[in-house]
Amino acid sequence: MTLSDMMNIGLMQGFAGLSLFAVLLLMGLGLAIIFGQMGVINMAHGEFMTIGAYSIYLAARVTESLAPAFMPYYFPIAIGLAFVFAFIVGWIVEWVLIRHLYKRPLDTLLATWGVSLGLQQLFRTFIGPKEVSPTLPEWLMGSWTPHEGLDIPINGLFVLALTALVTGGVLVALHKSRWGLRVRATVANRTMANATGIDTTKTDRLTFAIGCGIAGMAGAAFTTIGSTGPTSGSLYIVDAFLVVTFGGAASLLGTVVSAFGIAQTQSISEFFMTGSMAKVLTLSLIVLILMMRPQGLFAVKVRR
Amino acid sequence: MNFIKASILRYQLGSLLLLVLLLAVVLPLSLDIFRLNLVGKYLTYAFVAVGLVMVWGYGGVLSLGQGVFFGIGGYAMAMFLKLEASDPITTKIQSTPGIPDFMDWNQITELPVLWLPFKSLPLSLALVVLAPMALAWLVSFAMFKRRVGGVYFAIITQAVALICTVLIIGQQGYTGGVNGMTDLKTMLGWDTRTDGAKYILYYVCVGLLVASIVLCRWIQTSKLGTLLLAMRDKEDRVRFSGYDVSNFKVFIFCLAAGLSGIGGAMFALQVGFMSPSFVGIVPSIEMVIFCAVGGRMSLVGAVYGALLVNAGKTLFSESFPDLWLFLMAGLFIGVTMAFPMGLAGLWDEKIRPWWKGRRQALREAAVKPPAATVAAQSPAPQTEPALPDGIGSQRA
Numbered sequence: 001m002t003l004s005d006m007m008n009i010g011l012m013q014g015f016a017g018l019s020l021f022a023v024l025l026l027m028g029l030g031l032a033i034i035f036g037q038m039g040v041i042n043m044a045h046g047e048f049m050t051i052g053a054y055s056i057y058l059a060a061r062v063t064e065s066l067a068p069a070f071m072p073y074y075f076p077i078a079i080g081l082a083f084v085f086a087f088i089v090g091w092i093v094e095w096v097l098i099r100h101l102y103k104r105p106l107d108t109l110l111a112t113w114g115v116s117l118g119l120q121q122l123f124r125t126f127i128g129p130k131e132v133s134p135t136l137p138e139w140l141m142g143s144w145t146p147h148e149g150l151d152i153p154i155n156g157l158f159v160l161a162l163t164a165l166v167t168g169g170v171l172v173a174l175h176k177s178r179w180g181l182r183v184r185a186t187v188a189n190r191t192m193a194n195a196t197g198i199d200t201t202k203t204d205r206l207t208f209a210i211g212c213g214i215a216g217m218a219g220a221a222f223t224t225i226g227s228t229g230p231t232s233g234s235l236y237i238v239d240a241f242l243v244v245t246f247g248g249a250a251s252l253l254g255t256v257v258s259a260f261g262i263a264q265t266q267s268i269s270e271f272f273m274t275g276s277m278a279k280v281l282t283l284s285l286i287v288l289i290l291m292m293r294p295q296g297l298f299a300v301k302v303r304r
Numbered sequence: 305m306n307f308i309k310a311s312i313l314r315y316q317l318g319s320l321l322l323l324v325l326l327l328a329v330v331l332p333l334s335l336d337i338f339r340l341n342l343v344g345k346y347l348t349y350a351f352v353a354v355g356l357v358m359v360w361g362y363g364g365v366l367s368l369g370q371g372v373f374f375g376i377g378g379y380a381m382a383m384f385l386k387l388e389a390s391d392p393i394t395t396k397i398q399s400t401p402g403i404p405d406f407m408d409w410n411q412i413t414e415l416p417v418l419w420l421p422f423k424s425l426p427l428s429l430a431l432v433v434l435a436p437m438a439l440a441w442l443v444s445f446a447m448f449k450r451r452v453g454g455v456y457f458a459i460i461t462q463a464v465a466l467i468c469t470v471l472i473i474g475q476q477g478y479t480g481g482v483n484g485m486t487d488l489k490t491m492l493g494w495d496t497r498t499d500g501a502k503y504i505l506y507y508v509c510v511g512l513l514v515a516s517i518v519l520c521r522w523i524q525t526s527k528l529g530t531l532l533l534a535m536r537d538k539e540d541r542v543r544f545s546g547y548d549v550s551n552f553k554v555f556i557f558c559l560a561a562g563l564s565g566i567g568g569a570m571f572a573l574q575v576g577f578m579s580p581s582f583v584g585i586v587p588s589i590e591m592v593i594f595c596a597v598g599g600r601m602s603l604v605g606a607v608y609g610a611l612l613v614n615a616g617k618t619l620f621s622e623s624f625p626d627l628w629l630f631l632m633a634g635l636f637i638g639v640t641m642a643f644p645m646g647l648a649g650l651w652d653e654k655i656r657p658w659w660k661g662r663r664q665a666l667r668e669a670a671v672k673p674p675a676a677t678v679a680a681q682s683p684a685p686q687t688e689p690a691l692p693d694g695i696g697s698q699r700a
Contacts, residue, residue, distance in 0.1 A: 039455070041455055041458070043589075097637065097641065100641060101640070101641075104644070105454065105455055106366045106454065106455065106458065107640045107644065109366070109368075109458065110589075110592065110593065110596060110636050110639070110640045111636060111637050111640040111641065113589055113636055114632070114633040114634070114635070114636025114637040114640070115633065115637065116633075117629050117630075117632050117633040117636065118629070118630055118633030118634075118637075120629065121626070121629035121630050121633070124626075124629075125626065234585075234586070237585075238462055238463060238466045238585060241459050241462070241463075242459070242463055245456060245459050245460075274474065276470050276471075276473065276474030277474055279470050280467055280470050280471050280474065283463055283466060283467045283470070284467055286463065287460055287463050287464060287467070290456070290460055291446040291447055291450075291452075291460070292446070294447065294450050294451075294452035294456055
């Protein structure tokens with residue numbers, strides 16, 4: 001093995017860690033808003049991702065049968081659709097369930113777990129129990145080879161780019177926009193926010209729906225990597241919660257850092273042991289650190 | 305007489321007696337042994353639900369990792385039974401006789417050190433309770449000392465459940481992997497699969513369950529129970545009164561873990577196998593719903609919750625496999641939204657006051673013969689909170 005081979009392996013391993021980072025961050029982003037900012041334990045988060053993934057699949061099917069010439073371009077529009085669908089479902093769920101439970105955060109867990117079961121069965125009944133994957137446009141396939149022996153898959157790059165875009169968007173929206181100001185005010189002190197004229201009911205609903213929409217986009221991004229089934233949402237849910245909690249619930253920057261840390265620990269330890277043991281090691285490390293620093297890496301001081 | 309009446313009310317002996325009557329007499333007489341064995345299986349979950357009443361209803365801490373403790377208890381029992389089932393004679397076709405079959409398939413030639421304690425029954429039985437408690441202590445001690453609770457505790461216990469599942473499935477040679485431990489036949493030479501043995505195991509299960517309920521009720525009525533409620537509602541005040549809050553929480557969490565372990569062991573004995581599918585996140589959350597359906601403040605209610613949800617699950621998934629998940633979803637949402645105190649809450653808040661008001665009205669009518677005055681005064685007693693028969697003081 002020459003030096004350049006070693007370099008290539010190192011780079012590819014590093015890229016594998018980076019794409020895992022992107023996946024974890026995308027999973028955590030929507031939850032960082034819903035759980036981190038609002039304090040709602042949304043166990044149906046995985047199913048909102050699945051909604052996004054299925055909307056890509058459906059968009060691909062429709063485009064394929066109605067306008068095959070449009071195939072290379074449908075993907076960005078479908079991601080927007082994924083956002084819209086998950087947003088709408090999130091809006092309804094907030095309106096029907098969540099708004100009654102803001103004072104009982106632990107009960108949101110049970111209710112949303114029920115939502116997640118119901119959605120899973122809906123997917124199974126209306127779309128089918130089998131795993132599906134959409135036909136992806138040509139430009140997403142294959143890999144990019146900057147030089148001999150170094151292959152970087154384009155779908156990984158795409159997910160990375162999308163993650164950067166969404167994260168940047170959420171950061172800017174939360175800290176620069178009117179909505180972000182309202183959200184942060186409501187989170188910090190609901191009564192006072194209400195007193196200053198912020199419609200907290202509306203803010204909550206919008207925030208929850210936006211969080212769900214981002215989950216939908218995350219699910220859409222995952223269709224480039226793997227297939228989607230009715231139960232695939234439940235695979236992500238614990239990881240997503242750990243990413244958000246580990247980073248410090250109320251801090252978006254913490255979510256980014258913790259996703260990076262978890263992804264790197266996982267992919268580096270996978271180099272030395274089996275995948276499942278690497279997962280056990282990573283999770284145990286997270287649990288241990290959380291026991292020492294219960295508020296996560298970036299605790300935000302809030303007066304309650 | 306007053307003392308007996310008071311202690312019946314204090315320890316809720318009436319409802320417990322009704323439960324014992326149902327479990328020990330009515331169900332064994334009315335069901336065949338196959339169904340009764342199923343009920344026994346549901347009752348093993350009731351151990352977990354009773355523990356959750358203590359931790360969640362009284363302690364105010366929701367654990368999403370009770371499946372882990374159930375699993376540890378179950379695996380401890382199953383490892384003992386598995387070792388007995390794989391004696392050198394029955395396993396002589398293996399390349400290494402005398403070790404469990406899945407170890408042989410995974411090219412392990414010697415019994416792992418971890419398995420050695422499970423050669424003796426007393427040690428295994430002790431580990432059924434102590435191993436879950438030890439893990440519970442490890443998980444909870446640091447957290448409660450640092451005043452972590454609520455959501456964060458729930459998520460960490462959930463992560464622990466995930467870790468355990470991945471670990472059990474990953475370490476196939478030591479744990480049997482996804483299949484778990486199967487073919488558990490005898491316990492010290494006693495065949496656990498005959499009908500007679502199933503009856504005995506069912507009654508052991510009922511006995512242990514009733515004993516745990518009595519123990520938990522005793523704790524609830526003691527000073528510790530009062531402190532737990534106080535802590536749940538206003539933790540800081542209890543702390544400022546000079547109590548070390550975390551120790552009580554750790555104790556109650558370990559107690560629940562030990563109970564879950566007993567449940568797991570009874571499960572392994574009655575059902576004859578143990579697998580990681582009872583350890584993970586989904587079963588753990590389902591166990592919470594058993595408790596929530598029955599009522600998170602009622603020990604006896606939790607048993608009914610476990611029985612009803614599981615019986616419903618079996619019946620509905622037999623006849624409508626597609627609709628079952630919708631029904632389960634409706635149960636989660638409906639119970640959380642409409643009956644936060646579960647079936648027991650429905651009884652306490654709706655049925656009993658109605659019945660008492662009715663009895664009161666009848667008594668009034670009997671005392672005062674003139675019909676005109678009764679009609680005029682009848683609404684008044686219902687708003688009167690103080691009742692003469694002393695039952696009114698026993699709410700909550």
